[in-house]
Amino acid sequence: MPHIDYYFSTLSPYAYLAGTRAEQIAQRHGTSITYKPFDLMAAFPRTGGLPVGQRHPSRTDYRAQVLPRTAKKLGMPLNMKPAHWPVNAAPSSYAIIAAQKAGGGDMGALCHGILRASWVEERDISDDAVLKDCLTAAGFDPSLTDSGLLVGAETYARNLEDAVSQGVFGSPFYVTDGGQKFWGQDSLEDLDLHLEGKL
Numbered sequence: 001m002p003h004i005d006y007y008f009s010t011l012s013p014y015a016y017l018a019g020t021r022a023e024q025i026a027q028r029h030g031t032s033i034t035y036k037p038f039d040l041m042a043a044f045p046r047t048g049g050l051p052v053g054q055r056h057p058s059r060t061d062y063r064a065q066v067l068p069r070t071a072k073k074l075g076m077p078l079n080m081k082p083a084h085w086p087v088n089a090a091p092s093s094y095a096i097i098a099a100q101k102a103g104g105g106d107m108g109a110l111c112h113g114i115l116r117a118s119w120v121e122e123r124d125i126s127d128d129a130v131l132k133d134c135l136t137a138a139g140f141d142p143s144l145t146d147s148g149l150l151v152g153a154e155t156y157a158r159n160l161e162d163a164v165s166q167g168v169f170g171s172p173f174y175v176t177d178g179g180q181k182f183w184g185q186d187s188l189e190d191l192d193l194h195l196e197g198k199l
Contacts, residue, residue, distance in 0.1 A: 002031040002195060003177040007163045008111070009040035010092040010125060011085065012171035013078065016115035017070055018185035022174065023108035025188060029195040035100050035107055037093035038159040040171050047169035070185070077120045084124035091145070092125040094152030095135060098144040101151070105139030113137055 006022060008015040026033050044050055052060060064080065071078035092114050099110055113134040117123040123130045132142035162168075166175050174182040174191050182191045193199040 002029060004031055004033045004191075005036055005162075005166070005175045006033050007036045007038055007159070007166075007168045007171065007173040007175070009171040010037055010089045010096070010111075010114050011087070011118070012040065012115070013067055013119055014170075014185050015172040016112070016119045017067075017074060017076060017078070018172045018188065019074070019076065020108040020112050021185075021188050022172075022191070025192045025195065028192075031195055033107070035096055035111060036159040036162065037089070037096050037156065038163045038168075039089065039093075039156065041089075042160055043163055043169065046164050049169055079119055079122065082118050083122045084126075085118055087118075087124055087126040089126075090153070090156060091128070092131060093156050094149060095131045095145050097152045097155045098148040099135060099138070099140045101148065102141065102144055104141070105135070107138075110134060110138035110140060 004022070004026060008018075022033065025031070041051055052063070055063075067078060067080060096107075096111060096114070099105060100107060114125050114131070117130055117134060118125045125131065125134075128145050131145050135142045135144055163173070167181060168175065170183050172183075172185060174187070176182075176191075176194065180194055182188070182194070190199055
């Protein structure tokens with residue numbers, strides 16, 4: 001079965017705008033996905049990137065234009081200045097890691113639910129109560145936030161190393177088992193065409 005490693009940050013507006021399109025693409029092509037939330041802030045200095053606040057004004061100005069345009073094109077709500085951003089991405093990442101290990105729910109819905117909580121619903125995704133709500137809504141046991149912290153921390157750290165070693169430098173980032181890389185929500189069409197054998 002073809003496979004995708006999906007690297008993303010739970011703080012990323014572009015990962016939010018990806019929605020669940022990757023899951024729809026994977027389902028069409030019989031492709032599995034491994035969800036690999038990673039510390040994008042820690043990856044930036046190792047891969048040539050900068051956090052938003054340290055970028056040149058021309059880049060932040062463009063970001064301020066392209067995000068609302070993209071959201072409008074996709075018909076998705078987006079708050080450009082969410083009340084709780086940035087926050088510590090580790091708790092939400094640990095919840096995703098624990099859910100993937102436990103199984104039984106909808107991983108795409110969970111990831112999108114967490115991202116939506118931040119970028120639309122003005123909720124703090126570092127708060128256990130918010131994460132429990134997201135887990136429940138996606139069909140997972142909400143108590144996953146109370147267990148597996150050590151495994152979550154170890155996996156989160158390993159995901160960062162895997163990301164850097166695979167040439168991942170942003171979010172969302174998709175790597176196929178054949179080593180093809182697709183960066184950004186706007187590359188999902190290319191990922192689809194690649195899995196179809198057309199790219």
